[in-house]
Amino acid sequence: MEALSCMMKRALDKGLYRGLKCGSEGPVLSHLLYADDVIFLEEWTTLNALNLSRILRCFYLVSGLGINLSKCCVFGTEVNGFEKSQLAMVLGCRVGDFPFTHIGLMVGRNMKGVNAWGPVVELFRKRLTRWKAKQLSFGGRVTVPEGVMDKLERLRRLFFWGGSEEKAKMNWVAWDKIMAPIEYGGLGLGRLRDVNVSLLAKWWWRFKNEKGRLWWKDDRVVWLGDKVGGFSVRDIKLKIVANVYTEPEFVFDWNRLVPRKVSFVAWRAVLDRLPTFVALAKRNIPVRSNLCPVCDELEASVEHIFISCGLAQSLWCVISQWCKMPDFFLFSFRDLLEVHKYLRLSSIKANILQAVCLIATWCLWKKRNDLVHSGVPIQLPGLVQEIKVLGFLWVKNRGKMTSLTWENWCRFKV
Known part of the structure; x- marks a missing residue:
């Protein structure tokens, strides 16, 4: 051309x-x-x-x-x-x-009206169809008029939770929390509004500073975002984010050794946003009983399922022995997520221990769901074996530890 x-x-x-x-x-x-x-x-x-x-x-x-x-x-x-x-x-x-x-x-149309943005909304709707949401895990889903931006965000929200415009599903975590950057405790999806403003600012910067362009005017503007005065979309997005969000007391530590869907379960658990019997009852969803389906003694809350239930305590005891660590003293789910920080371990070993805890959390939650929905009983030896197998595959391949053998992994020689 x-x-x-x-x-x-x-x-x-x-x-x-x-x-x-x-x-x-x-x-x-x-x-x-x-x-x-x-x-x-x-x-x-x-x-x-x-x-x-x-x-x-x-x-x-x-x-x-x-x-x-x-x-x-x-x-x-x-x-x-x-x-x-x-x-x-x-x-x-x-x-x-x-x-x-x-x-x-x-x-050739006035783009200030919401209706003029119909083709853009329709494009979002086609891209974020319900069948695509069903095929993806939560880890894989990861100036415009105000009304248009709200419509687009709604389509993203429906897609993320696997719903549709005809039938929405329960939103277990506030959308603002999901859009928040990872360093602010969110999933890092980002707000469309922030992207839109940042890109518009880029055009404004070019309008003011690029000579020889159709839009150039003879006045100079200096960007104070960095030391050299050069404009950056990333810088302006960071400044917008800093004005929108506040740093939380606790920030979830995402681990690259495990798939995002595994960490996502733990992220929801620490926020108490998993569909446990207690959480469902609080949202007026009928359940047969609030009691734990494993021990049938206490209410099935996040803390009970993963920390105080007899099955969970036995699981953490076996894992601490396998990893050659002192017994885990856990009083909350957050303690489990941070146990690797309080042991004198190398950075590599601490990262692997954290990955093992995340995998164990994911497997325990999956087994619990099999028990509730299919009546499949949970056997501790089988649960531990599944954790070891998945841990070996993910740590070796995602961590690029090509020399790691199954024998060494079973002895936790990493």
């Missing part, structure tokens, strides 16, 4: 083609290129149209790239329908009407 640009520039210089002049002192525009899409801009004359047709014919003969004129349209402003039809006949294309969509963007 660079050859076409050169031909159009030459035609402008020779006076064979007359483009549109931008203001009294601005440049003359003849065409706009994006990949293989072209918009030609010209004065409304039959001679201009004929010359454009000849230029496109020459381009075809030189490059071999033909243009399907039957898919092209002529758009005109302040001209009647008859004039549009006449020019369309000269070029051999169709008559188009405003507004129209070009490379996904609406052209």
